[in-house]
Amino acid sequence: MPTTTTSILRRLLLLPVQFLAITTLLTTPPPPGADALDAGYYAATCPDAASLVRGAMERLHHNDPTLAPALIRLLFHDCFVRGCDASVLVSPAPGRASERAAVPNHTLRGFNAVDAVKRALEAACPGAVSCADALALMARDAVALLGGDDYAVALGRRDGTQSNPWEVDLPAPFSRLDDALAYFAARGFDAEETVVLFGAHTVGGAHCGSFRYRLTDPNGTMDDALRCDLLETCGAADQTLDTDPANFFDPDTPFAVDNSYYAQLVSNRTLLQVDQEAAAHPATAAHVAYYAATPGAFVRRFSEVMAKLSNVGVLEGDAGQVRKVCSRYNT
Template structure:
């Protein structure tokens, strides 16, 4: 084999993954070495002022990945011609956009057009979980940002659906029953609005003390928020599952996880074994973060997370 041909083959072997694009841990080690530290610092500052940011980022991440993949399409602002994903009903109470903007602004000054908004969401969510007492884990990066964002594309499972219906949505994304229960366990640091709770106040499956307390708290006209874990709402732990086993689920879906035969066993396991939940959560989050990612020449790396770089988008 001629020497030049041999060298060309070697170059293809080593460079092909980079041309094609791939997710890998430490993706920015050479192009933006401080990327993950910058994101962590922004998350830390926000968490110090608002500990509910963990639940907000988990929801932001989930709502992004479950539409067209983890491509930061949820961050795009609407234009006169197109209503973005932000405008869809399930996303109107999503929070955390300002944190992503802050991290992106710093990263653009440090490493222009290098770190994607999709990776910022993934890293920020990971870091916020650890700050709330959850597991610290490594996550692969290298995602690109999407080129479309339409409210009509948003079709997320709601909190009043049956377990079987929600499982269909998770299965469509490649998730199994255990992974569904695990990811819904993020509700351990989540909260909801009273408007989603009022329908539960006459449910015989709700603990009477919780029922009375929520009845008073949500009895007014204001649509206030209530923790989904009534005991340790600021802490990422397995208490949420213990509450479900005691019929103290705030949302219909949450309580049904402990009642439905297909999920009750997993809820019981996680309620009794915190380590099992933490391990499953890491695996499920890593898998979620790979959903429908754009790599290589796909998508773009936005300079502003709220606006597409390219004008020729759908």
């Protein structure tokens, strides 16, 4: 378990930052399927599935508190590419690429944890619970373990049989807010829900490379005292990922799902330009101000929107498969 701020941040890496490189936007709504999910889907085939996942998550969180934010990020990266089908979990193999090879996914963490939970599920209920459902449950438990509201997860997702790095088109941290809003809207999230999902930055952190340009070429949108402090920490020169320092999004409560992130926004003390724009943009400013002033509302709403996220573009019925091992397709 990490013992210093620097080592903790290195484990956190970018966390949810890259759920926000705009390339091609979706032009159609998310595929149907979420309505077919059912909280009791495993009542006959694996009735203890949710409790098995929760118990495993509690043990994992106790051993490594940086894992919960990483799993929230992992769900974002899965669901916003091909939908919530566990395609991001597939490992590259000779002659076969996967989403993990895409640059935005190079710093994802939590794969070993998902594999461990899946092994426990397979031991109890062979071939029953999909990796997509396991990840959705783990992300839900991560939110709760970080102090967020628990929420129901409808089940019955199937695992995808494609994982292509060229399809990973996640918005970059330097994206303009209008582009990010269009990206989220194409996946069924309005401006208010997008502001709530930005609130995933209530936990985790970002490497200096994601915002160093704001330190060396300031545009007046970052509190100058914070900018000077960060410049001292980050330095002005670009660095490789393994040596680039990292900083918490919310240094006050970096491991708690709370509304402190929004207070950072209204005080111009956030790391990412796309986040900061949300505090002043006409489509989002009122939502930022509301959640900054209303702690309980954000905590409740974050769980509601996370539940919606976990239903994006799901496969169900006879589509896809139920992988025996999350990192590879069934053979």
